[in-house]
Structure formats: C-alpha cells, structure tokens
Amino acid sequence: MFKKVLIFNRGEIAVRIAKTVNELGMISAVLYSDADRSALHTRYSDESYSIGGYYPAESYLDVDKVISTAKRIKADAIHPGYGFLSENAEFIKAVEDSGIAFIGPSSKTVRVMGKKTDARRLMHSKGVPIVPGTIDPISSLEEAKRLVLGIGFPVLIKASAGGGGKGMKKVTKMEEFDDAFESAKREALKAFKDDSVFIEKLIEDPRHIEVQILADKHGNYVHLFERECSMQRRHQKVIEEAPSSCLDDATRKKITEYALLAAKACGYYNAGTVECLVDKNNNIYFLEMNTRLQVEHPVTELITGIDLVREQIFIAMDRKLELTQDNIKLRGHAIECRIYAEDPDNNFLPTTGKVMLHRLPSGPGLRVDRGIDFGSEVGIYYDPLLTKLCAYGKDRTSAIERMNIALSNYLIAGLYTNISFLKWIINNEKFKKGDYHINFIEKEFQSLPPNEWKKHGTKEAELFATAFAAIFRNNKRTQSAVLPVNHSEKNNWGGNLE
Amino acid sequence: MSNDYQIDVNSVEKEAIVISSDRIAIDGKEYFYELIENNKYHYSLRLNDRVYEVIKVDENKNKIVILLNGYYFFCNVETRLENKASRIVSVSEKAKHRSEVHSPMPGMVLKIKKKPGDSVDHGESVLILEAMKMENDIKSPFSGFIKDINVSEGNPVEKGAILFRIE
Numbered sequence: 168m169f170k171k172v173l174i175f176n177r178g179e180i181a182v183r184i185a186k187t188v189n190e191l192g193m194i195s196a197v198l199y200s201d202a203d204r205s206a207l208h209t210r211y212s213d214e215s216y217s218i219g220g221y222y223p224a225e226s227y228l229d230v231d232k233v234i235s236t237a238k239r240i241k242a243d244a245i246h247p248g249y250g251f252l253s254e255n256a257e258f259i260k261a262v263e264d265s266g267i268a269f270i271g272p273s274s275k276t277v278r279v280m281g282k283k284t285d286a287r288r289l290m291h292s293k294g295v296p297i298v299p300g301t302i303d304p305i306s307s308l309e310e311a312k313r314l315v316l317g318i319g320f321p322v323l324i325k326a327s328a329g330g331g332g333k334g335m336k337k338v339t340k341m342e343e344f345d346d347a348f349e350s351a352k353r354e355a356l357k358a359f360k361d362d363s364v365f366i367e368k369l370i371e372d373p374r375h376i377e378v379q380i381l382a383d384k385h386g387n388y389v390h391l392f393e394r395e396c397s398m399q400r401r402h403q404k405v406i407e408e409a410p411s412s413c414l415d416d417a418t419r420k421k422i423t424e425y426a427l428l429a430a431k432a433c434g435y436y437n438a439g440t441v442e443c444l445v446d447k448n449n450n451i452y453f454l455e456m457n458t459r460l461q462v463e464h465p466v467t468e469l470i471t472g473i474d475l476v477r478e479q480i481f482i483a484m485d486r487k488l489e490l491t492q493d494n495i496k497l498r499g500h501a502i503e504c505r506i507y508a509e510d511p512d513n514n515f516l517p518t519t520g521k522v523m524l525h526r527l528p529s530g531p532g533l534r535v536d537r538g539i540d541f542g543s544e545v546g547i548y549y550d551p552l553l554t555k556l557c558a559y560g561k562d563r564t565s566a567i568e569r570m571n572i573a574l575s576n577y578l579i580a581g582l583y584t585n586i587s588f589l590k591w592i593i594n595n596e597k598f599k600k601g602d603y604h605i606n607f608i609e610k611e612f613q614s615l616p617p618n619e620w621k622k623h624g625t626k627e628a629e630l631f632a633t634a635f636a637a638i639f640r641n642n643k644r645t646q647s648a649v650l651p652v653n654h655s656e657k658n659n660w661g662g663n664l665e
Numbered sequence: 666m667s668n669d670y671q672i673d674v675n676s677v678e679k680e681a682i683v684i685s686s687d688r689i690a691i692d693g694k695e696y697f698y699e700l701i702e703n704n705k706y707h708y709s710l711r712l713n714d715r716v717y718e719v720i721k722v723d724e725n726k727n728k729i730v731i732l733l734n735g736y737y738f739f740c741n742v743e744t745r746l747e748n749k750a751s752r753i754v755s756v757s758e759k760a761k762h763r764s765e766v767h768s769p770m771p772g773m774v775l776k777i778k779k780k781p782g783d784s785v786d787h788g789e790s791v792l793i794l795e796a797m798k799m800e801n802d803i804k805s806p807f808s809g810f811i812k813d814i815n816v817s818e819g820n821p822v823e824k825g826a827i828l829f830r831i832e
Contacts, residue, residue, distance in 0.1 A: 332799070333799065350793070350800050353800070354799065354800055401799075513769065513770075514769045514770060516769075516770050516824075523705075523706050524704070524706040524707055524720065571735075574735040575734045575735035576735075577735065578707070578718065578720050578732065579720070579732070580706035580707070580720050580721065580722050580732070581706075581722075582722075583722060583723070583730070583737065586732070586735055586736075586737070587732075587735060587736040587737045589735075590735040590736060617676070618675050618676040621675040621676075621736065621737075621738075622675065622677065625734075625736050627715075627734075628717070628733050628734040628736050628738070629674055629675070629677065629679075629738065630691060630712070631710055631712060631715075631717045631719065631733055631734075632674050632719075632731050632733050632736075632738035632740060633672050633674050633679040633681055633691055633740070634681065634689055634691060634696070634698060634710060634712055635700070635708065635710050635719050635729075635731055635733070635740075636670075636672050636674070636681075636729050636731065636738075636740035636742045637670045637672060637681035637683055637689065637691075637742060638683060638689065638698065638700050638710075639700075639721070639729060639742075640670065640727060640729070640742040641668055641670070641683040642700075
C-alpha cells in the first residue's frame with residue numbers, strides 16, 4: 168500500500184488525481200511553481216511543496232527537482248498526469264532508478280512507443296494495420312521525394328519523435344513538397360531536438376478513434392471501449408465522446424482487438440490509449456499509443472463506472488486487475504467539452520486574465536473537472552485548458568441536451584473563453600447527427616465569414632445582450648452626469664478588448 | 666440627454682431606446698425591464714416574463730463584452746451622435762485597411778517568400794510566421810501586387826503589426 172503519492176502536475180488533472188488518492192486513504196502531495204502559488208491543485212492536496220520557477224522548464228519539467236523532492240518528502244509513488252514529463256522515458260527511468268514507484272508504464276515501453284517510426288515498425292510486424300507510408304526515418308530530401316512517389320499524394324510529413332501537430336505538414340502536390348519537408352524538419356528539430364521525419368499517406372477525412380486499455384504487471388489485459396476524438400483543431404482535441412457514434416459492433420470488436428494486440432506487443436502495463444484513424448469504409452489504421460492517462464479519460468469513466476486513476480495506482484502497487492473483460496459494461500453515452508482560455512475569433516490564441524467570478528453548472532449527469540477557481544491567474548506559462556465539462560445520459564441525444572444546458576450555465580468572468588464556440592459545435596446539425604470527422608472544424612467553422620458563427624440560434628440571447636448593453640451604458644451616462652467619473656476605476660482588469 | 670442607442674452586437678446592428686427606469690424599446694418593440702446588479706460581474710436581467718443571468722466579462726468605454734446563455738456578445742454601444750461620427754471615420758479607415766495584412770499573433774518572421782512588386786494570388790503564401798513553435802503561412806487575402814513588406818526575416822513582430830500591403 169502506498170502511504171504517500173506525489174502528483175507531479177498542475178491544473179485540473181492534478182486536482183482530479185488528488186481526489187482519488189485521498190479517497191484511497193493515501194496522502195496526496197503536489198509540487199507548485201512560483202506562478203502557481205495559489206493554484207487549485209495546492210488546495211485540493213494534503214501537502215504541497217514549492218519547486219520555484221515560472222516557465223515549465225524551470226518547474227514542471229525539472230527531473231532532478233521532482234526526484235529529490237519525492238525522496239525528501241518520502242513519497243512512495245509518483246503520478247505524472249498527462250503532458251509535461253509523463254511520456255518522457257528518461258524521466259521514468261530516473262524514477263525507476265530512485266526506487267520510487269512510477270504510476271504508469273515502464274520506461275522501456277514508453278521509449279519504444281514514443282518514437283513514432285519504432286512504434287510503426289513494431290505494430291506492422293505484429294499485424295496491427297498502420298497508415299500506409301514509410302517505416303524508417305528519413306532525413307534527405309532526395310530520398311523523401313523518391314519514396315513519396317510510391318505512396319502517392321496527398322501525404323503527411325510527420326516528425327519521428329513527434330506529437331501535438333509539431334513537425335507535421337500536409338502536402339498535396341510535388342511542387343509544395345520541398346518547402347514542406349524542410350519546414351517539418353525545422354519544426355521537429357526545434358520541438359524534439361531530432362529532425363528525422365516519416366511520410367504517411369493522407370487518409371481523407373478520417374475519424375480519430377482511440378481505445379482505452381488497462382493492463383497489470385501479471386499479463387492481464389482489458390479494454391474499456393473506445394472514445395471518439397474527431398472534433399479537433401490543428402490536432403488538438405476539443406470535444407470527445409464515448410462510445411463513438413459511427414462504429415458498428417463488428418468494427419468496435421476489431422478496433423478493441425487491435426488495441427489489445429498493440430498493448431501486448433510492447434509489453435504494456437498500467438493505463439494506456441491506442442489511437443487509430445478510421446476511414447469512411449471502416450478501415451482501421453494504428454496511429455500511435457499514448458502511454459499515460461488521457462485528458463479525455465472521464466468519458467470512459469462515465470460509461471463504464473470505473474475510476475481509471477484508482478486502477479492505475481493499484482497496478483503500480485503490483486496488484487492483479489480485479490476487472491475482467493466480461494464484467495466491463497458499456498452503459499449510456501458521455502460527452503466532454505474542453506473549456507479553454509482562448510479566442511476563437513483570433514486564431515484560437517490563448518487569452519489571459521484573473522478569474523473574478525466562477526460558477527459551475529450542476530444537475531443530473533454532469534461532471535466537472537476543473538483547475539481554476541476565484542482568483543486564479545490564467546497566464547501565459549501553461550496550457551490554456553481551464554475545465555473539462557462532461558455530460559452523461561442514457562443515450563447520445565440526452566448527453567448532448569445536458570451538455571447544451573450545462574454550457575449555458577457555466578459562468579466565468581475575468582477572461583475570455585471558448586464556451587460559445589463549444590455551444591456552436593454542440594448545436595451544429597452535423598454534430599448532432601454524429602456526422603463529423605477530423606477536418607470538421609477546418610471545413611465547417613473556419614470557412615465561415617467573421618462573426619457569422621455567432622448568429623446561430625442566439626436570437627433571444629441577442630435581444631437580452633442588446634438590452635443589457637443599452638441599459639448599462641445608459642445607467643453609466645446618467646450617473647456620470649451627476650457624479651464625477653472615477654478614471655482610475657476604468658478598465659483596470661480587462662485587456663481582451665481591442 | 667439622448668437615450669437613443671445604436672448597438673453593434675456581434676456585427677448585428679440593433680437599436681434601443683431606454684424610455685424610463687423600467688421600459689425599453691428594442692428595434693421598435695417595447696419591453697418591461699428590471700436589471701439587478703448582484704456584483705460587479707453578475708447581473709440578472711428581466712425582459713417582461715423572462716430572466717437571464719448576464720456576466721459582464723469586460724468593459725471599456727462604450728464597448729462591453731457579455732457572456733449570456735453560453736454565448737459571448739461583443740457590444741459596441743453608441744448614442745445616435747457618436748454613431749454618426751464613427752460612420753464617417755470608418756469609411757475612410759476601411760479604405761486604408763483593406764490593403765494591409767496584419768500579424769494575427771505575436772511571433773517571429775521565419776521566411777519571406779515575396780518581394781515588393783511581385784504578384785500574388787488570393788490565398789497564396791507570402792511569408793512564414795513562427796509562433797508557439799509552429800510555422801504559420803501568412804496568405805494574401807486577395808490577388809494583386811505586393812506594395813511593400815514592413816518586416817524582415819529573423820525579426821519578431823507584435824500582434825496587429827502591419828506585415829505587408831497589397832494593391
């Protein structure tokens with residue numbers, strides 16, 4: 168039994184992990200940077216320790232600091248959350264060498280699956296279908312041009328060490344290839360210190376479907392069905408749901424079998440996710456394996472009733488899985504919306520501010536995982552994800568209805584968020600029908616003229632907004648005609664207005 | 666004092682007349698209203714038999730950003746007189762702005778593919794801006810000739826800075 172678990176992360180995921188750690192009667196400890204002195208994860212954990220710094224490199228990416236702190240505070244285990252060092256094989260190796268348990272897979276597995284080309288080769292050899300393209304990393308343009316002729320346009324150039332869309336370029340014709348190849352290599356070098364790339368055939372308008380798996384250290388493997396993550400913008404997920412609305416039973420059976428095969432191929436243990444592309448003809452292609460807890464894990468928890476963090480901790484304690492495939496049942500439908508501090512009208516660039524008011528929606532079938540509260544400073548240092556809003560219902564329609572109302576009731580002041588963009592998606596007819604793929608936002612949203620998307624289904628709200636704006640300005644003018652204007656009060660906290 | 670307002674609500678033109686402390690007319694239709702300030706950011710607004718919670722997200726002079734029922738509304742509230750004045754200004758501003766391409770984000774100019782005098786097609790990439798470790802193509806908004814380029818390779822640019830002009 169672990170007595171103390173160090174959660175090496177911040178924001179909503181650190182808060183969420185602390186809750187399960189506390190529920191298991193263990194002590195939850197977190198680290199916080201100078202920018203996170205009053206952050207929510209310090210309030211939800213039993214103990215919190217300063218690691219200083221503002222930028223991730225000085226804080227949440229510092230391997231030596233976390234291991235020395237873990238030893239000093241006598242932590243039995245480290246949970247890395249997602250992002251930061253969670254998929255860094257060197258970090259995991261350092262934890263393994265320190266004698267502290269790592270709540271996640273082995274460094275060896277992470278190393279293999281982290282290198283995209285190695286993972287592709289391994290999957291190919293075990294009979295898991297991969298996206299057609301090159302297996303070995305390429306660095307010369309001449310070689311790339313020769314190979315691309317065999318694959319056929321359109322293609323994607325991807326970084327071998329890649330992730331998060333960095334070092335990834337879409338090319339539709341040979342004339343664009345030279346520039347894109349050099350650009351992908353430059354991005355890859357900057358982001359991953361490795362400029363090798365590989366080339367994949369571009370699958371037209373695929374779905375991104377991933378399978379959650381759990382495995383213990385005794386060779387037991389189960390899957391917890393799939394998640395549909397096709398609602399993406401520049402390879403960043405925006406809305407996820409489980410189960411997928413487009414999989415028939417035969418395809419579901421096939422994709423979960425491939426996922427288990429993939430996990431077994433790399434000797435996986437702990438919680439992991441096998442990401443696949445599924446084309447219009449239900450062909451499945453392995454994309455990559457995420458060797459950690461996923462951001463969107465709550466939708467799986469909602470449809471299976473299984474606490475994934477709890478399972479992760481037990482697996483790290485060398486326990487055998489109590490779950491068997493037969494007693495994992497899929498029930499109802501769950502949707503997650505990621506509330507980001509970002510501006511849909513300005514290329515989705517991050518917004519900043521101090522949270523001055525925050526009221527979460529509540530009601531039947533709602534779950535909110537949040538990393539902010541009153542007074543939280545949302546700055547430039549970390550990921551702009553504020554809250555994950557999840558709705559559960561007996562079927563997809565009821566989950567969507569609950570989500571629509573929940574988004575309307577999410578109140579936040581002090582900074583601008585993507586809430587209305589999420590409302591636009593949730594109310595889109597194609598989304599409601601489940602008819603979407605990974606290029607949905609680019610094709611349906613980004614092609615709209617500016618402000619057009621804001622006019623959908625908002626007639627009554629628009630009337631109230633008009634009334635509020637007029638009455639508010641009128642009251643101010645009436646007051647300032649009598650009282651002297653206090654200029655120091657003006658615009659002392661805003662900043663998102665042009 | 667004039668109580669007659671022209672309001673731009675997410676680019677939709679609306680007209681409102683605040684008739685009294687509990688009557689308002691919007692686009693010619695009259696409503697009973699009640700506005701309660703719960704705190705500096707949170708308001709309850711009644712129009713006839715319907716109440717909405719209104720979040721005042723941001724405010725600056727005659728601009729107000731509102732979060733209402735899950736939608737953000739960017740409102741520009743002008744009195745009739747202010748509206749007349751800004752219309753005159755905006756016509757000449759628009760003519761000037763049409764040809765300018767501004768930086769959508771702070772970043773660094775990685776590569777410039779065109780030089781003054783070159784012709785460009787609508788959607789053709791003119792330069793590459795690197796921001797947040799990603800390379801972004803900055804494309805021409807319409808076909809024409811590059812009039813001038815105001816930035817140089819390897820140098821940082823602020824959000825909103827003029828990158829190049831097209832004629």
